[in-house]
Amino acid sequence: MAREVLILGSDAAGLRAALDLADAGLQVHLVEPSPFLGGNRKTSYQPGLRLEAVKHPRITVWTNTTLTRLAGEGADLRAEVRSWPRFVDAQRCTACGDCEEVCPVVVPGQGHTAIHKLPGVSVPNIYVIDRQGRAPCTDACPGGIHVQGYVALIAAGRYREALDLIYEAVPFPGILGRVCHHPCETNCRRAEVDQALSIRNLKRFVADCTLPPFHPSNPPPFRPSTGKHVAIVGSGPSGLTVAYELVRRGHAVTVFEALPVVGGMMAVGIPAYRLPREVIRREVARLQEMGVEIRCNTRIGPDGDLSVDDLLDKYDAVFLGVGAHRPRNLVIPGEELPGVVQGIELLRTINLAQQLPDSEWPERLRQLLPPHVRRAAVIGGGNTAIDVARCLLRQGVRDVRVLYRRSRDEMPAIPDEVEDAEREGIPIEFLTQPIRVIGESEQVVGLECVRMELGEPDESGRRRPVPIAGSEFIVEVDLVVPAIGQQPDLDFLGEALGECGVTRQGNLLVDPVTYMTGKPGVFAAGDAIGQPWSVIDAIGKGKRAARAMDAFLRGLRLPDELAVEAPPMPVARRELLPEEKGPKPRQPMPTISPAERTGGYAEVELGFDEATALAEASRCLSCGPCAECLACEKVCQPRAIDHAMREETATLDVGAVVLVGEGQVTGGDDRVYHVAADDVVGASAVAARVMADLGVALEVLPTPSATRRLPLAIRHPPFAIRIGVFVCKCGSEIADVVDVSTVVAQATHWPGVVYAAPLDFACQAEGAETIAAAVRVHGLDGVVLAACSCCTLDQVCYGCTSQRVRCRTHLGVLADGGQQIPARIELVNIREQCAWVHADDAARATAKARRLIAAAVARLREPDARRRVVEPVTGPVLVWGRGQAAETCAGLLARQGVAVIREASQPVEARGSLGDYTVTLGYNDASRTVSAAVIVLAPASATDFAPWERVFDLGGLAGRRPGLFVCSPEQETEKSGAAVAAQVMALLGRSRRGADGNVAQVEAVRCRACGTCESLCEFGAIAVRQTAAGGWHAVVNAAACTGCGTCAAHCPSGAIVAGYSTDAQIEAMLKAVLSAD
């Protein structure tokens, strides 16, 4: 039988039940669907209690978690829970809020940033990212660009960061900002409202941005050099991406390019009016600045300068990014005529002739495109067809038309480009297929075509065009330009081709994970390994290949040792809010006029100005809602943010399930309890039933530390204690205000201090480890930690936080847990008391920090009187009353093996406190005296309760006298009886964990037995007693003592030490505060 309990829901009732059960000794899983305890309802329920749950050693808190399944029966239940990640490490976050400041996303309908805490007190005090999945745009990008991220940064006017974010993923923001076929826009959810965001143009905007205070982006950080050298064949997008990725990973790279220009298809396929050469030059130059060596006019191959095997000899690995430059033939009669010119060849010649006017290329263009050509037909529906058609227009061919065998919907070309072509006067004839080139005397004069209709879908999913019989017709043309596809030209591989391997389609064959060809050390990607063909796809494949090559170069075994990437996030599909559905039309891209266009190769699109870009970026719906801009990750000094966290499931063996509020689950039967969210009494009642079901074992924990002897009547001189001072910088949260290094330097001069050092984050495990190591190495007896924790008590108060609890847990100063550092530890809260309250005055903050730390050092130099006391409450429970409440309470306690005394007679006298109550009941001859550790009163009415008020002199303090419980007569009797039973069990359990170290201690020889303490203690925790020797002095009931110190403050002879400090410690601290300068 599992003695663990799952509580679903952390409202007031959930917290109550969890604490009662855990105190009584059961293990509790507190499951909360929202990221914070108490839910997101901003409950006013005491934050202290929520933190108490976080701190409790027997409570495991599961935030962002749902109960998905419950199986098993009886007390053997298996609960399956699913936790959505916070994306913030609860062990590292310091809640400094730097992340929130840089987060560009405001969550629609919530008003807070994507990374956030609750307003007011959050428990746990750990940030959470509202990240429901990956934005559709980001998910669609083959290049892995955080699309929503840079859009959000642009909307926030943070252009430089936006560009940096793009550069982190790809080396070509300017190129992609012009020519990308933008799958992001295709997936954009804004289209559900009006039109997709103009994302590509936003990318172009930041890539071109020169607005102040915009500065060109610096290269991202490099890894140290590995000494490896890689040869890359081809300077297209895949080759240059591999170069970019490998250079950043510390490898040397040389790129070999056969052509005289760099950029592959980007430079010789895409026309200049779409992609000005200056943009390519700029982005390639950036690569070269990063150390990429590019050698043009260097052909690899048997007939070239070097063979692939030569490269393998000289380099540690080879990457083949040779693209697909060999055109497909039409395979129709007349194709061999000189007036038939492949589109890809024509484009290359036009582009090279433009870029190299003094070379042989202008002459070669004249041969391909003689001056007499007036009419041209371009065959195909891809970007090459549209590009070559528009180039022909610009080369002076008046009549250019595009023939495509399918319809507009099937066209692979970018629709905007098709529209631009039509606007420039290029007709596109759909459902038209050429069947014969008509030539006269070695001259093309016409092209015979046939009309098509669409039939069943083919393997590409598009409907197959079928010729319509008898629809043949002839188009009169001087030039036929086929542009129906390309494939790689792999002749350069020569004999190595066989080793590498080729697919049936004629592409290079590579491993789908490692991108390695059949020839070890030779990798390939880009168009050379097949479709899809686009710049961004080539980049995406290049990135994956580079990752594998890096692993290969580091000597890892492929594919086994290739680092596992985080599994993909599901795509976020949140419901759009009504207010998000208001139309905001897409910003049009300004262009030059059609007349200006055909006159030359000037760039057609002019780019967004800032106002347009801001307006466009603000259309983003924040689908994530987190944009994955990673701005938070960059500023997070504790390195707490991790976007790679993924959903996790766990199976818990539990004996009972408590559903708080509306929670529902199937299964579990009679072991599933329900309680209303705010019914704390009901929660305790449920806890009592669960305890009865599972059985509670009250175990006494071993005393954590030996009792320290009190200083006897004299004050010791400062003894030779070796003290270490540690000052937490809290990243920069403290260090930005308090001059930590100066404080540390000064601390080393104080008496007793033998070691002082700064810490980055005291509340992380590393902080405690650093301190523990210093204690070992320097033989420290005492440690002063100046961070954000205030005290070493095993309690939380209104000012406490998750970080403070975490810090104390790591240091081992809490009741259970953490490493035990063998030194006395003093904590000083300089984050709040210095860095926050004097945030505007660094000098004052530093001076105050120095004084507070000096005071803690002085405190350590005085003997400490605190000791942990474990005084288990044993003995019977007196249950007084006749009604159902008494019956239920007594029954439930008895089932736990607790001795119960039942009484219902009138009380005459009552004395004592928790653990040793003495009550006289009944009248005259019938009176008797009962001793009990705990008293439960279950009066039937207020009148019934009155005599108890009198004998205990309660004065409204009934709830404050430890070990005295009252079942309120106003409550449902059975419920209140059960609730009190749970509270009694919780109290008995707590007394076995040990009280805090500040319980009062009496030095008998100094006690005058004047009874002042006894008359003042609200908790009945101190009383003057006669000793065995006959003397009288005050005796403390440690189980009942709260350590408030009232007795110590009033004791005339100073016989009592209570609370956190001895008088000597307070005096020493005051002296230090007043003299430290």
Next chain:
Amino acid sequence: MPDPIKQTITRHRAYYCLECGKCTATCPVARQDSGFSPRRIVEEVVAGRAHAVLESPLAWACLTCRRCSEICPSDVHYSEFTRELRILAREIGHQGACTHGDTIHTWMRMMADPALKQNRLDWLMGDLQVSPTSDTVYWVGCLPYYDVLFRRQGFQGVDIARAAVRVLNALDIVPAVLADERCCGHDLLWQGDVNTFRHLAELNLELLRSTGARRIVTSCPECAYTLKVDYPAFVGNTGMEVLHIAELLSASDLLSAIRHLLSATRHPPSATHHSPSATYQDPCRLGRYMHVYDAPRQLLRALGIEIVEMAHAGKTSTCCGTSGWTNCGATSKAIQVERLREARATGAEMLVTACAKCQIHFLCAMDDPRLGAEIEMPVRDLITLVANALE
């Protein structure tokens, strides 16, 4: 450099100790706390084990009541010997356990600040007459301060001061009362804080000398002894006569004047009238230190009060149980309870003392939830009784 321990031993005749143990036998502390023995402490120090004493709480347990010196056949000055041991113990960082959260010692140390400005005359009111040019200074001591702490026990210190001035006025003495009087330093000196004592003494001497008076009268036995004996020994002579007010009033001419005044009051003591009874607590400083035993008794008799002596009275009188606001505790309480039982056993109606501290300590001891009824009795101040009778 001479060994300070040896000097102490020599100065206070510890070498002459015969180890007879009479001191311990008569010591009120040893009677309650078997761990404390003056004989053994002398023995330890003489045997060269002074450090064991200096580092032990035993150094602070002595009440300095002089019961032991009174009986010592070798005239060992045990109280002064203890005082010097405490001075040495303080030098190595030890200190007695101060009562009342160190409040009173803090006041004393604050008064050692030369820049301190006080106004200690607010309690003077109504028909009380003082004169800055008087040849008699009435030295108030710490009476007004104690009121703040011990009001709950029913102690009213300023009433003692007012009574003193009223009695002086009735005898045609218009005293000077000093606004800038400071603590005489008695408690600090006896707790070993000789440095602060010196500061206080120097400031007080300067103040007293500036008055031009020739006589100091005080209602505090400790102030009287300190100004008279310890100031000349440690700092300097006041050059003035120092008297406890009981000494002054018992001078034959003044005593006659008092009798005369009393006969003129509405309720003259007479044989037919019920004559109240009292028992008298000899304050250590007034009795064994200054040998003033008869004067207070004469005054009481002059008031028509019948004196019933306790089992221990005069030279064998028992101390009130605490000295110098230090080391109060179970032992002190036991001494006080025993003394109060002794007082109750006399059947007297009241316990009279000439020292405010004796009064406070007895009042405090009676504040006991269990013993209260057994040990309760009215505690009266001598001068207040005189003043009331003269009304």
